[in-house]
Amino acid sequence: MRLNLRIWRQDGPNDKGKLIGYRVDDADEDMSFLELLDVLNEKLILDGDEPVAFDHDCREGICGACSMVINGQPHGPQKATTTCQLHLRHFHDGETITIEPFRAGAFPVVRDLVVDRGAFDRIIASGGYISAPTGAAPDAHAVPVPKPQADRAFTAAACIGCGACVAACPNGSASLFLGAKITHLGELPQGQPERDSRVVRMVQAHDDEGFGGCTNTGECAVACPKEIPLDVISQLNRDYLHATTTRR
Amino acid sequence: MTYTDFTIGAPIADTAAPEGPIETRWERRRFGVKLVNPANKRKMKIIVVGTGLAGGSAAASLAELGYQVSSFCYQDSPRRAHSIAAQGGINAAKNYRNDGDSVHRLFYDTVKGGDFRSRESNVHRLAEISLQIIDQCVAQGVPFAREYGGLLDNRSFGGAQVSRTFYAKGQTGQQLLLGAYQALERQIDAGGVTMYSRHEMLELIIVDGRARGIVARDLVTGETTSHLADAVVLASGGYGNVFYLSTNAKGCNVTAGWRAHRKGALFANPCYTQIHPTCIPVSGDHQSKLTLMSESLRNDGRVWVPQKGGDTRAPGDIPEAERDYFLERQYPAFGNLVPRDIASRAAKNVCDAGRGVGPTGLGVYLDFADAIARLGRPAVAAKYGNLFQMYQRITGEDPYSVPMRIFPAVHYTMGGLWVDYDLQSTIPGLFVVGEANFSDHGANRLGASALMQGLADGYFVLPNTIGDYLAGSRLTPVAHDAPAVVAAEADVAQRVETLLSIDGNRTVDSFHRELGHLMWDHCGMERTDAGLRKALDRIPELRHEFWSSVKVPGSAATLNQSLEKAGRVADFLELAELMCLDALHRTESCGGHFRAESQTDDGEAARDDDHFSYVAAWGYAGEGNAPVLHKEDLQFTYVHPSQRSYK
Numbered sequence: 001m002r003l004n005l006r007i008w009r010q011d012g013p014n015d016k017g018k019l020i021g022y023r024v025d026d027a028d029e030d031m032s033f034l035e036l037l038d039v040l041n042e043k044l045i046l047d048g049d050e051p052v053a054f055d056h057d058c059r060e061g062i063c064g065a066c067s068m069v070i071n072g073q074p075h076g077p078q079k080a081t082t083t084c085q086l087h088l089r090h091f092h093d094g095e096t097i098t099i100e101p102f103r104a105g106a107f108p109v110v111r112d113l114v115v116d117r118g119a120f121d122r123i124i125a126s127g128g129y130i131s132a133p134t135g136a137a138p139d140a141h142a143v144p145v146p147k148p149q150a151d152r153a154f155t156a157a158a159c160i161g162c163g164a165c166v167a168a169c170p171n172g173s174a175s176l177f178l179g180a181k182i183t184h185l186g187e188l189p190q191g192q193p194e195r196d197s198r199v200v201r202m203v204q205a206h207d208d209e210g211f212g213g214c215t216n217t218g219e220c221a222v223a224c225p226k227e228i229p230l231d232v233i234s235q236l237n238r239d240y241l242h243a244t245t246t247r248r
Numbered sequence: 249m250t251y252t253d254f255t256i257g258a259p260i261a262d263t264a265a266p267e268g269p270i271e272t273r274w275e276r277r278r279f280g281v282k283l284v285n286p287a288n289k290r291k292m293k294i295i296v297v298g299t300g301l302a303g304g305s306a307a308a309s310l311a312e313l314g315y316q317v318s319s320f321c322y323q324d325s326p327r328r329a330h331s332i333a334a335q336g337g338i339n340a341a342k343n344y345r346n347d348g349d350s351v352h353r354l355f356y357d358t359v360k361g362g363d364f365r366s367r368e369s370n371v372h373r374l375a376e377i378s379l380q381i382i383d384q385c386v387a388q389g390v391p392f393a394r395e396y397g398g399l400l401d402n403r404s405f406g407g408a409q410v411s412r413t414f415y416a417k418g419q420t421g422q423q424l425l426l427g428a429y430q431a432l433e434r435q436i437d438a439g440g441v442t443m444y445s446r447h448e449m450l451e452l453i454i455v456d457g458r459a460r461g462i463v464a465r466d467l468v469t470g471e472t473t474s475h476l477a478d479a480v481v482l483a484s485g486g487y488g489n490v491f492y493l494s495t496n497a498k499g500c501n502v503t504a505g506w507r508a509h510r511k512g513a514l515f516a517n518p519c520y521t522q523i524h525p526t527c528i529p530v531s532g533d534h535q536s537k538l539t540l541m542s543e544s545l546r547n548d549g550r551v552w553v554p555q556k557g558g559d560t561r562a563p564g565d566i567p568e569a570e571r572d573y574f575l576e577r578q579y580p581a582f583g584n585l586v587p588r589d590i591a592s593r594a595a596k597n598v599c600d601a602g603r604g605v606g607p608t609g610l611g612v613y614l615d616f617a618d619a620i621a622r623l624g625r626p627a628v629a630a631k632y633g634n635l636f637q638m639y640q641r642i643t644g645e646d647p648y649s650v651p652m653r654i655f656p657a658v659h660y661t662m663g664g665l666w667v668d669y670d671l672q673s674t675i676p677g678l679f680v681v682g683e684a685n686f687s688d689h690g691a692n693r694l695g696a697s698a699l700m701q702g703l704a705d706g707y708f709v710l711p712n713t714i715g716d717y718l719a720g721s722r723l724t725p726v727a728h729d730a731p732a733v734v735a736a737e738a739d740v741a742q743r744v745e746t747l748l749s750i751d752g753n754r755t756v757d758s759f760h761r762e763l764g765h766l767m768w769d770h771c772g773m774e775r776t777d778a779g780l781r782k783a784l785d786r787i788p789e790l791r792h793e794f795w796s797s798v799k800v801p802g803s804a805a806t807l808n809q810s811l812e813k814a815g816r817v818a819d820f821l822e823l824a825e826l827m828c829l830d831a832l833h834r835t836e837s838c839g840g841h842f843r844a845e846s847q848t849d850d851g852e853a854a855r856d857d858d859h860f861s862y863v864a865a866w867g868y869a870g871e872g873n874a875p876v877l878h879k880e881d882l883q884f885t886y887v888h889p890s891q892r893s894y895k
Contacts, residue, residue, distance in 0.1 A: 031534045032536070035536050038534070039534060042758075046753070046755065046799070048801070049801070050802055051809070053807055056498060057330070057497040058332065059498060060333055060537075060540070062419070063332050063497060064327070064328060080637070086641075110807060114324075117325065120325065121326070121436075124430060125434065125436050128433065129388070130388050130389040131434065133312045134305070134309040134707045135708075137386065137387035138383065139383055140342070140382045140385075140386040144394075146398050147396050150391055150394040153391040154391040154417065161327055184389065190388070190389050
């Protein structure tokens with residue numbers, strides 16, 4: 001199949017950047033979307049042009065590295081699918097596809113489709129953990145965890161930290177990412193001692209990084225390739241309210 | 249400058265492991281190590297390269313002890329290391345099922361599973377520590393699967409007849425890695441760890457015979473800088489990407505380990521690679537990587553091919569009587585749960601016999617029809633839903649109604665840098681943890697053992713043993729302008745410049761693909777003397793072509809992904825030759841290393857314990873010179889070597 005691509009090219013953070021058109025004549029419907037870019041890049045290199053820079057690594061939907069907006073949607077048109085697992089059978093011959101980086105104030109562009117998502121690491125560093133130094137653990141069966149809570153914790157913990165939620169949000173908010181970690185750790189008995197301080201510190205870090213506030217548009221949960229449910233944001237708000245209004 | 253010969257060097261031995269009863273060796277070693285007092289720890293600096301299960305857990309644990317840690321990863325975040333993709337689970341001898349498991353049984357299974365090519369001391373320690381790992385991870389909030397009573401669930405896994413595998417759906421690696429990553433981020437926030445993301449180690453710095461630092465390239469600015477320390481820990485993963493197509497992430501590479509090897513670290517058993525039986529088959533020439541379907545699927549899926557070759561009927565139209573459930577037929581005791589090396593080779597054999605399925609004929613069915621009939625679709629979906637979804641996304645087929653097609657693919661490398669019981673390489677001060685070392689899996693790794701080893705090394709072994717080196721060495725500070733540092737920086741700059749200046753007519757990927765084909769054909773699931781010699785003729789030629797005609801666009805002073813790849817492929821082109829040489833010299837079959845010349849009457853791997861019961865630790869002798877083979881004899885006191893049988 002033949003595809004026309006409009007790809008965001010930007011030399012560095014200070015370059016203005018623009019969309020440039022390319023054509024790939026020998027695409028195949030069994031190719032993954034990133035393999036399409038591989039094919040394009042091989043051609044660009046041999047033609048003496050600079051290949052398109054894009055983040056990718058595991059190519060099986062779990063590392064969270066790939067980060068592009070395809071035809072206006074983070075990770076493209078297929079539900080619950082990262083860009084690396086999106087295949088060309090979802091596009092048609094002759095189609096024009098626009099490819100841009102995840103855009104948000106807190107995700108500056110590094111080059112082409114590569115953005116800096118270091119803010120996510122700093123949010124986790126601010127409190128997204130349970131303090132359990134190596135060696136200090138009781139037997140794993142010492143504290144049973146009711147299955148519904150364990151399952152909800154797992155569902156929230158499935159977040160891959162890709163940032164699609166931020167790219168999809170009109171406010172550039174990372175509330176879904178934040179809520180996912182708050183819910184994961186807050187559901188577990190092991191997460192209780194730090195529950196209040198965690199949410200206060202993480203919300204502060206989120207705001208300091210320049211992410212916007214949540215206005216419940218729900219775009220994040222639609223874009224999320226791991227289908228993190230929107231109610232983790234309700235949980236975040238509930239925990240935050242509890243932590244900031246309860247007298248200790 | 250082809251070479252297929254080598255010289256034999258002095259034997260090597262692991263002198264760090266205590267003698268005496270195996271059950272107390274680790275305890276005695278921990279008591280034997282010198283301790284560093286807490287005030288001194290704060291003054292000592294340790295570099296950790298890689299942030300997967302081994303590197304992430306090591307960096308966090310070392311910082312908790314008070315050391316100053318610098319952590320490096322090539323990804324944009326330490327959370328993206330490829331441990332994240334491990335699906336199935338992690339073994340631990342908890343015996344929560346009351347099904348006869350014990351530390352000794354896990355030890356026994358792992359030594360046997362490794363086809364008697366691993367060290368008893370190391371494996372026993374691994375089995376002991378497995379208990380603590382689960383406790384540690386639960387305390388961190390890893391959401392393992394649980395039962396309705398709130399206790400942890402277990403499942404069985406390839407190569408074991410007990411249920412000792414702890415899991416979090418098909419995302420166990422992700423959840424364990426996030427636990428280690430969160431512990432690491434906590435230390436970053438506390439100032440114990442300085443994190444260098446998007447940094448790649450390109451050289452090891454050795455001063456007075458000791459590892460004292462690394463040269464790393466900032467992948468965004470292109471700047472190369474030396475980082476100095478009291479000890480260096482490599483946690484840089486495996487080298488499966490030498491095959492181009494593998495289940496590894498695209499960035500996985502051997503560069504850190506290979507650079508250390510060139511500086512004197514012995515490389516052990518490079519030919520031991522694991523071919524995983526259940527991956528999605530290749531669909532075309534554009535393919536950039538292979539996707540694993542967790543081994544746990546073999547708990548409920550049945551593997552079969554049509555009895556007759558060339559049967560092109562849809563799988564549903566082939567009656568039961570005309571199907572060959574070949575694993576159940578050949579290995580009635582273990583059935584579909586035989587270890588990975590056995591399942592892979594069996595699949596290869598039926599495909600070689602012309603009975604493979606799918607458009608390429610390189611595939612076998614993994615069928616869930618019986619499980620769906622027995623358990624119901626919702627129960628199957630609850631267990632494997634995410635894997636089924638992944639399969640459907642990639643192939644466009646629905647595994648609830650059509651059997652999956654699977655084929656073996658390169659997955660893990662048991663070989664790696666040689667380390668002693670303390671996980672120290674042959675370069676003092678250079679420690680190697682996780683998949684990057686060779687230590688625990690012998691010639692074949694059992695399912696759910698990689699996560700166990702990575703976390704054992706990083707959380708519990710290294711933090712205990714590295715102090716012995718630090719306390720026992722009087723290290724003086726190294727200046728940034730010391731000759732060894734300046735020389736290492738200059739080597740890196742020279743290499744980068746050369747790669748950019750060749751400006752030939754072939755891309756890095758085209759070389760990598762060709763190397764991958766060569767390795768898969770001749771150093772893959774089945775190896776022969778003639779095939780390996782063919783590869784050994786071709787690899788040096790290919791390396792020469794690479795250095796004369798590769799085209800790497802762009803500059804060194806920006807994010808340049810082609811340049812990153814070029815450096816990695818250049819190292820793979822050297823490693824590949826050592827792998828083939830190791831495979832050629834080991835004329836026996838063992839575990840994942842199957843030499844066609846060495847098989848039993850019924851086609852199973854035939855070991856040759858009289859001649860090959862040793863670790864092959866290879867020394868680098870300079871470019872164009874024959875490598876030096878150092879043998880470490882393997883002693884089996886507790887598990888008597890026998891022909892592995894899963895029948």
